[in-house]
Amino acid sequence: MAHHGPDGRRLPYLAVFGLLLGMFLAMLDGLIVGTALPTIVGDLGGLDHLPWVVTAYMLAGAATTPIWGKLGDLYGRKATFITAIALFQVGSLLSGASQDMSQLIAFRAVQGLGAGGLMVGALAIIGVLVPPRHSGRLQSMIGVIMPIAYIGGPLVGGLLTDHLSWRWTFYVNLPLGAVALLIIATRIHLPPAERVRARIDYGGAALLTTAIVVLTLLAGWGGSTYSWSSPQILTLTAVGILSLAGFVAVERRAAEPIIPPRLFHDRNFTLAQILSFLVGAVMLSVTNYLPQYMQFVQGASPAASGMLLLPLMFGMLGAQLLTGRLISGNGRYRVYPILGGALMIAGALALLPLDVDTAPVTASALTLVIGAGMGLVVQSTTLITMNSADPRDMGAASGTVTLLRTIGGSLGIALLGGLYAGRMRDGLGAHLGPAAADQLAVGGDLTPALLPGLPAQAGDAVRMAVTGGLHGVLIGAAVLAVIAFAASWLIREVPLRDGPPTQAGPEPGTHAATRR
Template identity: 75%
Template structure:
């Protein structure tokens, strides 16, 4: 960015802020809804389907993330990014209007379709406008919006739920999205899309979507809705594995593959996609189920539950900001994912100390370590991905990283969330009997606001069941953290680029491709 005038740099920074607001929508929605989930379940019923409020969103985002990235490479990144924001806002309004759990889950899927293009679209545009070595300096701008999302998201979600309605956790996206659209339209001017007729990989898109849906349904239904050895689960497993294998074969032959196989020739790129999958599963699961512990066990309101997550959010924020600046200073990055994996493991071990009698300030403080570990891993993996890709593949590369993170989050929420719901139901049944347990989980009685009005025996049973369910989730998260730490040692140190390399030649649009 050194050859730009001061006015041009200022204009670019304003435009990048608009891009980051688009990213902010995805960040905000993933965090603001968490503190509202118990109230949503109480209002609409269907506690057993509550994980799907998150899973439907994550599933749709996962299936479309690489598609948005590739569409941006082919048709123009700015136009595709704006389209994703508009679709996301439409889904947000529909979620706020939902009248039952089925509608909410369906509308969350619509919202997820747009969300799939938010993070990847912003990162792809930044990747072609700013060199990787300088992109760490953009963290100073991310520092403007990330505190609002990471710290203010859970708090705002709690305040809106307490004083207005959980529906406003979706409506609040609209004004933010409108500002983002205005800034991007006026200030962002990325390189034009390649000339010629784009060649869309329809077969790859269909196979990728089918594989993601099959694997996510398997994770959500196995052991709960259907036994692990049932025809439904075995069929989903076979469909998922065969779909992935077929997808890989199709991508090797496609003229414009959604996920270019050449990206995985770079070892660091391959490793950080694995890290993205593992970290996505850990982050989404923990941030969506800790608020339930704080509300049901600690007796916190939705707003207070958001406040109790501040150490986790500050840890994540501080680690991302510091990592970006340190990497920009010397161009070295290998140490940060290793340290992130170690801190994430230590953080999960700390959270396993949570119990029904843990003081709320102690429980809140114990979230700091895992937040710092996640922040280190997310920031370093993003910079490594951008450094590993050619400009022609910037959208596909960032889309692949977002895909792996989103799939990890989707599968983590579906699998661990199902185990959480099953453990809660089993504990409540054992202590209170089948009819009372069913009344609590399906009858709209089990909400943080109504819990104090229930008999003391029921309150104790609920607090114990929620804690046991959280511990089960944390044991699964510990496995993810250990795998993350082990994989991070495979990263090699490659100097970050200090300039933007020339774009690859435009693809030939002739029928033969030659």
């Protein structure tokens, strides 16, 4: 049966495919780099800067997502979306050509600036092309690409690193983005619309970005690169406090704030944002540092390390799908974040016994528990957020829950990444001496592929040091999961709405898969 758009014509499925491809690029690139990180650090050096390869991309995307949405209202959605893809392509090309870690981090930020407009731009255009009565099928199509990105990202990243180079984890975006650009430029014809005179909250965006960057630096540097009482840390602390205070003040006065303060008057909404922040920290830290263990300690190739993470990914996705179905059936949701927090604690503790002698299949299977816990929390916090917000605030609410998850991931990977690097360097120093430890950890002489060629003593020291670093990450993840578990008990079982507000479609930054 043919479906038709607002003007009576058949819906442009090829155009929609181009839009979905743009969304897929944004989802994929947050995951595809994880299995390549050990090789990247070994090639470029700078273990201490490893978290920023992920964080720079996430921060730039999170900070610019609301601005891209307003730019689309002001200057046209199609032109804005094409601009976002082009900027993402430029960042991908430069990232692949990076010659040192500082360049890679800077170019990842450029890539993230473009990525911030991919999701919001695609959803905005779909909202114009597709009437609400036909949006169900598209919601299902959008829901399918999320698990493909989650499962395919680590696998594709590993395969590209194995058979070509880690640089192709970035170059692969170029042909995909080119196809998306061609389809969108030639197949999407939006009806003329009155331009909205949207007010962009530049002040709030700048203050929020400053606060996030400062907090991330504090998490990564405090107690490791600089002591907590050092002038650098004290200055950063002051800047962070002032930025947060300024952001709150600006949001109270802004005509169209990035995060409307009134949302936090609802207890469940506030708790959902806390849980989203915490699960983001656990999720990004575990999924980016488990491949280090799989490759260095288990001897897995980048592709095989992606395969070994499949239980975690399937556990997460299975929990999300099952939770959505169960909540739709009985309308009760309070138990799921509680259960999710408990499973995250159990999953982190189950991984703590991992050592240099653990069988790869055992290490892989043990990731299932923490994956299921994360899936339960991600799904339930999104649902609680949408149920707690007024219809007029659906867009801001959906953007906020994703923004908080992103900020949590950025801070978590900085804090726990710093702990990982510190424990790894200490472990290498204890067995090989400080000079050899610095040469291996910072000098760029260590990749998983080179590990078998090291002297036996050095190889064993590296394996033990990486295992010790992972244990630090897992202990931190367990602590964050305990906080999430405690906070989830405060959620109240407020009856779900009978149906979604008719005017609230998918909004910027929301994975449709989590809103089924």
